[in-house]
Amino acid sequence: HELKTPITAINLQLQILGRLLGQTDSGNPVKERMEKAFGTFNRQVTKLNGLVDTLLDVTRIKNGKLSLERKDVDLSSLVKEVVDRFTTTDKTVEIRTNLSPGVRGSWDLQRLDQVAVNLVSNAVKYGNGSQVNVTLIREEGFAKLTVKDGGSGISPDRLPYIFDRFERAVENSSVQGLGLGLYIVKQIVQAHGGSVNVESRENEGTTFVVTLPAVATPATGAES
Ligand SMILES: Nc1ncnc2c1ncn2[C@@H]1O[C@H](COP(=O)(O)OP(=O)(O)O)[C@@H](O)[C@H]1O
Ligand SMILES: [Mg+2]
Structure with missing residues (x-):
C-alpha cells in the first residue's frame, strides 16, 4: 500500500543507521545521544506503522474486504x-x-x-x-x-x-x-x-x- 511504502523505506534506513551506530567508536561523545535518538525514532516509526495498519484495516472492513486466510x-x-x-x-x-x-x-x-x-x-x-x-x-x-x-x-x-x-x-x-x-x-x-x-x-x-x-x-x- 502507498501509505506503507515510505515507512518501509524509513525502516530500511533505520537498519543501516543502527548498524553504523554499532560500528561507531564508544569513545565518541555523541554516540550515546545518537543511540537515544535512534531508539525514539525506531519506537515512533513502529507506532506509526501500527496506526497505519489499523486505519488500513478499518478501510478494508468498510469496503467489505477483510478477507480471512x-x-x-x-x-x-x-x-x-x-x-x-x-x-x-x-x-x-x-x-x-x-x-x-x-x-x-x-x-x-x-x-x-x-x-x-x-x-x-x-x-x-x-x-x-x-x-x-x-x-x-x-x-x-x-x-x-x-x-x-x-x-x-x-x-x-x-x-x-x-x-x-x-x-x-x-x-x-x-x-x-x-x-x-x-x-x-x-x-x-x-x-x-x-x-x-x-x-x-x-x-x-x-x-x-x-x-x-x-x-x-x-x-x-x-x-x-
Ligand atoms: N479492559 C477494559 N477496561 C476498561 N475500559 C475498556 C477496556 N477495554 C476497552 N475499554 C474502553 O473501550 C474503549 C474502546 O476500546 P478500543 O476500541 O480498544 O479503543 P482504545 O484505542 O481507546 O483502546 C476504550 O477507549 C476504553 O474506554
Ligand atoms: Mg484498545
Whole structure:
C-alpha cells in the first residue's frame, strides 16, 4: 500500500543507521545521544506503522474486504505467545494464564493474533495495574477465550458503544488510543462466524469473552 511504502523505506534506513551506530567508536561523545535518538525514532516509526495498519484495516472492513486466510491454528500456542510478548516487554504487568492445550481450529492466524493483542493490551492499559487473567477452553465445536481485568471498568451508558468505530468509553482519557481496537476485534471475530461479549462493572473490572467456531461455518458471509 502507498501509505506503507515510505515507512518501509524509513525502516530500511533505520537498519543501516543502527548498524553504523554499532560500528561507531564508544569513545565518541555523541554516540550515546545518537543511540537515544535512534531508539525514539525506531519506537515512533513502529507506532506509526501500527496506526497505519489499523486505519488500513478499518478501510478494508468498510469496503467489505477483510478477507480471512484460514489454516489450521493452535490457539493455545498463539495466546501464550501473545501474552509472553506483553510480559517480556513490560516486566510490571502481571498476566495469569489458564490455557487448555491444543485448542485448534480453522482460523486466520494473523487476525486472531490481532484479537488477542487488542484485548490483552486493553486489559493492561485500563487495568490500573490489576492482575489480568487470560483463559482458553474448548466447548464442543467452539473455542472460548476470556480476558479479564480488575481495572476501571466501563460505565453502563458507554458500554453499548465500545465496539463502535472511533468510540472510547472515556473521552480525553490519559490513556492513548484511537477507539478502533474493539471495532476491529468484533469485525474479525464475526468474520470467523464467532461472537464477542463484554461484562463490566465500574471500578471493579471488565471481562471480554470471544467465542469462535472451530470449523468454518458457511453462514459467516463476511469472507471473500
Ligand atoms: N479492559 C477494559 N477496561 C476498561 N475500559 C475498556 C477496556 N477495554 C476497552 N475499554 C474502553 O473501550 C474503549 C474502546 O476500546 P478500543 O476500541 O480498544 O479503543 P482504545 O484505542 O481507546 O483502546 C476504550 O477507549 C476504553 O474506554
Ligand atoms: Mg484498545
